[in-house]
Amino acid sequence: MSREKSLSNAIGALLDSYRRHGNINHLEATALPPRHRVTQLLDDLMDLVFPGYFGEENLDELTSTYVLGERCARILRDLSAVCARALRVEDCGTKMRAGRGSPAEVEAHAQQVAMRLLEALPSVRDVLATDVQAALSGDPAACTSEEVILSYPGVQAITSHRIAHELYRLGVPMLPRMMSEVTHSRTGIDIHPGATIGHSFFIDHGTGLVMGETTLIGRGAKLYQGVTLGALSVRGGRDEAGSIKRHPTLEDDVTIYAGATILGGETVIGRGSVIGGNVWLTHSVGPGTTVVLDKPSLLFKQS
Amino acid sequence: MSREKSLSNAIGALLDSYRRHGNINHLEATALPPRHRVTQLLDDLMDLVFPGYFGEENLDELTSTYVLGERCARILRDLSAVCARALRVEDCGTKMRAGRGSPAEVEAHAQQVAMRLLEALPSVRDVLATDVQAALSGDPAACTSEEVILSYPGVQAITSHRIAHELYRLGVPMLPRMMSEVTHSRTGIDIHPGATIGHSFFIDHGTGLVMGETTLIGRGAKLYQGVTLGALSVRGGRDEAGSIKRHPTLEDDVTIYAGATILGGETVIGRGSVIGGNVWLTHSVGPGTTVVLDKPSLLFKQS
Amino acid sequence: MSREKSLSNAIGALLDSYRRHGNINHLEATALPPRHRVTQLLDDLMDLVFPGYFGEENLDELTSTYVLGERCARILRDLSAVCARALRVEDCGTKMRAGRGSPAEVEAHAQQVAMRLLEALPSVRDVLATDVQAALSGDPAACTSEEVILSYPGVQAITSHRIAHELYRLGVPMLPRMMSEVTHSRTGIDIHPGATIGHSFFIDHGTGLVMGETTLIGRGAKLYQGVTLGALSVRGGRDEAGSIKRHPTLEDDVTIYAGATILGGETVIGRGSVIGGNVWLTHSVGPGTTVVLDKPSLLFKQS
Numbered sequence: 001m002s003r004e005k006s007l008s009n010a011i012g013a014l015l016d017s018y019r020r021h022g023n024i025n026h027l028e029a030t031a032l033p034p035r036h037r038v039t040q041l042l043d044d045l046m047d048l049v050f051p052g053y054f055g056e057e058n059l060d061e062l063t064s065t066y067v068l069g070e071r072c073a074r075i076l077r078d079l080s081a082v083c084a085r086a087l088r089v090e091d092c093g094t095k096m097r098a099g100r101g102s103p104a105e106v107e108a109h110a111q112q113v114a115m116r117l118l119e120a121l122p123s124v125r126d127v128l129a130t131d132v133q134a135a136l137s138g139d140p141a142a143c144t145s146e147e148v149i150l151s152y153p154g155v156q157a158i159t160s161h162r163i164a165h166e167l168y169r170l171g172v173p174m175l176p177r178m179m180s181e182v183t184h185s186r187t188g189i190d191i192h193p194g195a196t197i198g199h200s201f202f203i204d205h206g207t208g209l210v211m212g213e214t215t216l217i218g219r220g221a222k223l224y225q226g227v228t229l230g231a232l233s234v235r236g237g238r239d240e241a242g243s244i245k246r247h248p249t250l251e252d253d254v255t256i257y258a259g260a261t262i263l264g265g266e267t268v269i270g271r272g273s274v275i276g277g278n279v280w281l282t283h284s285v286g287p288g289t290t291v292v293l294d295k296p297s298l299l300f301k302q303s
Numbered sequence: 304m305s306r307e308k309s310l311s312n313a314i315g316a317l318l319d320s321y322r323r324h325g326n327i328n329h330l331e332a333t334a335l336p337p338r339h340r341v342t343q344l345l346d347d348l349m350d351l352v353f354p355g356y357f358g359e360e361n362l363d364e365l366t367s368t369y370v371l372g373e374r375c376a377r378i379l380r381d382l383s384a385v386c387a388r389a390l391r392v393e394d395c396g397t398k399m400r401a402g403r404g405s406p407a408e409v410e411a412h413a414q415q416v417a418m419r420l421l422e423a424l425p426s427v428r429d430v431l432a433t434d435v436q437a438a439l440s441g442d443p444a445a446c447t448s449e450e451v452i453l454s455y456p457g458v459q460a461i462t463s464h465r466i467a468h469e470l471y472r473l474g475v476p477m478l479p480r481m482m483s484e485v486t487h488s489r490t491g492i493d494i495h496p497g498a499t500i501g502h503s504f505f506i507d508h509g510t511g512l513v514m515g516e517t518t519l520i521g522r523g524a525k526l527y528q529g530v531t532l533g534a535l536s537v538r539g540g541r542d543e544a545g546s547i548k549r550h551p552t553l554e555d556d557v558t559i560y561a562g563a564t565i566l567g568g569e570t571v572i573g574r575g576s577v578i579g580g581n582v583w584l585t586h587s588v589g590p591g592t593t594v595v596l597d598k599p600s601l602l603f604k605q606s
Numbered sequence: 607m608s609r610e611k612s613l614s615n616a617i618g619a620l621l622d623s624y625r626r627h628g629n630i631n632h633l634e635a636t637a638l639p640p641r642h643r644v645t646q647l648l649d650d651l652m653d654l655v656f657p658g659y660f661g662e663e664n665l666d667e668l669t670s671t672y673v674l675g676e677r678c679a680r681i682l683r684d685l686s687a688v689c690a691r692a693l694r695v696e697d698c699g700t701k702m703r704a705g706r707g708s709p710a711e712v713e714a715h716a717q718q719v720a721m722r723l724l725e726a727l728p729s730v731r732d733v734l735a736t737d738v739q740a741a742l743s744g745d746p747a748a749c750t751s752e753e754v755i756l757s758y759p760g761v762q763a764i765t766s767h768r769i770a771h772e773l774y775r776l777g778v779p780m781l782p783r784m785m786s787e788v789t790h791s792r793t794g795i796d797i798h799p800g801a802t803i804g805h806s807f808f809i810d811h812g813t814g815l816v817m818g819e820t821t822l823i824g825r826g827a828k829l830y831q832g833v834t835l836g837a838l839s840v841r842g843g844r845d846e847a848g849s850i851k852r853h854p855t856l857e858d859d860v861t862i863y864a865g866a867t868i869l870g871g872e873t874v875i876g877r878g879s880v881i882g883g884n885v886w887l888t889h890s891v892g893p894g895t896t897v898v899l900d901k902p903s904l905l906f907k908q909s
């Protein structure tokens with residue numbers, strides 16, 4: 001068979017396949033939020049909450065007003081466009097049902113949501129200021145807020161999360177999760193945009209950390225790499241399990257060391273508790289509790 | 304010493320060093336597959352198996368034929384070029400010995416391999432349709448196939464793997480592993496392209512998951528973050544150990560929770576078994592077995 | 607309220623917020639090293655230590671001299687510029703205090719540091735040649751030095767670390783940590799640039815590995831994914847804890863399997879020791895010791 005014929009056959013077979021599997025095609029459907037635009041938007045928003053850190057520009061008090069104005073107008077336009085695409089995607093959960101209606105209604109709703117996010121940024125910054133402080137006082141290797149903001153994956157993850165969580169609360173489907181996955185990919189830290197996290201939050205190192213949708217965390221929490229705040233068991237689809245609390249609650253000032261796993265929606269870790277490395281916990285502990293592995297049995301063999 | 308002199312000395316020292324360490328230079332040798340082109344190729348192929356998801360375009364039935372034709376022709380050309388470079392690299396294992404011969408023979412072989420990959424995509428899509436379904440039914444937080452395809456790292460990882468595995472089976476050296484490392488970098492999920500994985504496969508979260516070259520997995524497996532399917536012990540180089548089965552077998556419908564480690568080429572996890580979080584297993588278990596850590600000894604101290 | 611008015615209010619609120627939180631603004635301050643330029647610089651330096659691997663070019667002995675000269679001159683210029691920015695950032699630790707002085711003095715110091723790094727590359731390459739060899743002999747799935755250099759995250763991580771560590775030793779603030787975080791993001795391997803690592807070093811898979819600032823490692827170490835070499839406990843800020851040894855020492859030829867955690871600045875793992883998977887160790891062990899988990903209690907339940 002000639003090369004041309006082979007290629008033509010292969011294309012025909014792919015087209016047949018596109019017709020066969022409806023759920024993994026998106027050809028004639030509404031345009032989705034493109035991944036690279038979501039990434040760009042997240043970067044623009046992070047630039048807005050930490051001005052002067054990531055770009056080349058050197059702004060002063062006077063010019064910053066105009067630069068900021070231009071930037072906000074642009075972000076508002078891009079965010080509206082991406083939100084409108086997200087709002088047109090069919091969704092499932094009640095919390096997620098947001099922008100049904102005529103194209104004009106969806107458009108108007110998307111613009112409203114985008115403006116709300118911009119309006120929320122000053123209070124997001126209030127909380128992030130406490131997070132940066134928590135990183136500085138929580139890590140003996142941390143030097144300056146510059147170092148922490150520019151190079152700490154935990155600070156990057158909580159910044160991205162606080163932005164994505166606002167969009168989640170505003171009922172935008174898909175977009176918050178796409179943002180959290182951009183950050184998961186960059187940091188290894190996997191925080192569902194639904195998680196509610198108090199101020200002065202610090203994650204050190206962070207790779208492998210997983211935090212589920214219905215997690216509740218008070219202020220002053222400190223978490224290390226490989227910590228899981230997860231569900232005890234997973235039954236059924238979103239309809240049955242989607243709306244109940246499946247992930248733990250941490251009261252104020254809880255520290256959880258590397259590799260610890262805490263599971264279950266009714267599990268509450270009391271205020272000021274410390275959970276040791278690799279601990280596996282599926283029930284509540286009272287305030288001020290320290291939980292560590294009992295001396296694990298190790299075998300030592302001299303060669 | 305003047306700055307010019309210092310620079311000239313530094314350059315001379317580097318050149319000497321290039322001459323000294325043959326194995327870490329690639330100056331006069333054959334051109335290698337460039338990393339950014341492998342990344343681009345993987346993205347193009349993922350776009351081909353999930354059309355309309357990642358790009359900006361909004362295709363309809365009519366135009367999609369022509370767009371698809373152009374895209375396939377371009378991918379075929381790029382894939383042939385990269386495969387030809389990979390086939391010229393000296394390799395080691397028998398499975399990997401593929402494209403020895405004259406430049407023209409290597410070229411022809413590379414074109415054949417590239418065409419075979421295109422031809423395999425419809426059946427890759429058949430299996431991926433079951434993987435997307437497994438993600439939707441396996442995660443209570445999952446809403447739509449759009450969300451799952453656009454933002455689930457586990458779906459990204461299995462898509463990339465099913466493509467890389469085809470190239471591995473076609474005997475292309477280096478390229479499959481480069482693709483799997485692009486995806487490892489993006490998702491934290493490290494699946495060797497040699498692993499054989501049945502349909503309806505789902506990885507949740509996934510960061511830190513490691514799956515070795517000779518792993519065999521039946522249909523319906525569900526794996527969580529931090530799972531290792533590894534080798535029991537590693538002795539000698541590829542010559543001795545490269546061709547034997549070093550990694551576990553999972554029969555159909557096995558679930559493995561976060562952080563579990565299963566090691567050894569003769570370890571078989573029986574059909575329908577459930578392996579609990581953090582379990583460390585180096586021997587087989589029969590069908591329908593549930594393995595969990597016995598209540599780990601924890602110390603609780605009230606402050 | 608009109609859309610224009612809303613936007614104008616949102617911008618005003620953001621400006622107020624910028625004035626309020628001094629520590630998370632960088633508007634009128636000195637320009638920082640931009641993240642994308644640090645990434646580019648790291649890639650250029652890795653290209654310099656493994657010539658011909660990552661780019662498209664196909665260099666021969668003759669042209670390589672000129673290409674190398676051009677490349678070194680460009681890197682020297684870019685590195686000087688980024689170092690100058692880093693040296694102007696206020697820092698904290700003694701080791702980090704480097705480039706105080708007038709703008710001209712900082713500039714001169716930055717140029718000196720950049721030249722020193724170039725001059726150090728041949729000896730960095732001497733050590734990297736042993737690391738590539740260690741990867742080839744340590745992993746039965748490894749075929750060629752091409753495969754190892756192009757696709758092994760562990761080799762990428764140690765290459766990046768050996769470069770960043772030189773900058774750390776030269777007293778450049780921020781920049782080494784920014785480089786190590788670029789690599790952490792790409793590989794999931796988190797090595798503080800302060801860690802001192804002997805030759806013939808190999809990390810397999812690597813996701814989730816954490817190595818602290820004052821870690822000391824002899825030659826021939828082999829580490830797997832999820833290993834933590836960390837601090838026993840963290841008290842106070844950098845002033846109290848920053849200058850003492852907080853992380854373990856590994857003597858020559860130590861192997862540490864996946865998920866093991868070794869903590870504490872006084873913990874020494876004796877020469878030739880093997881630490882098994884998931885072991886949690888906070889005290890020293892003598893030379894030639896094998897440490898494994900005692901048979902963990904598992905519960906098996908047949909369904």
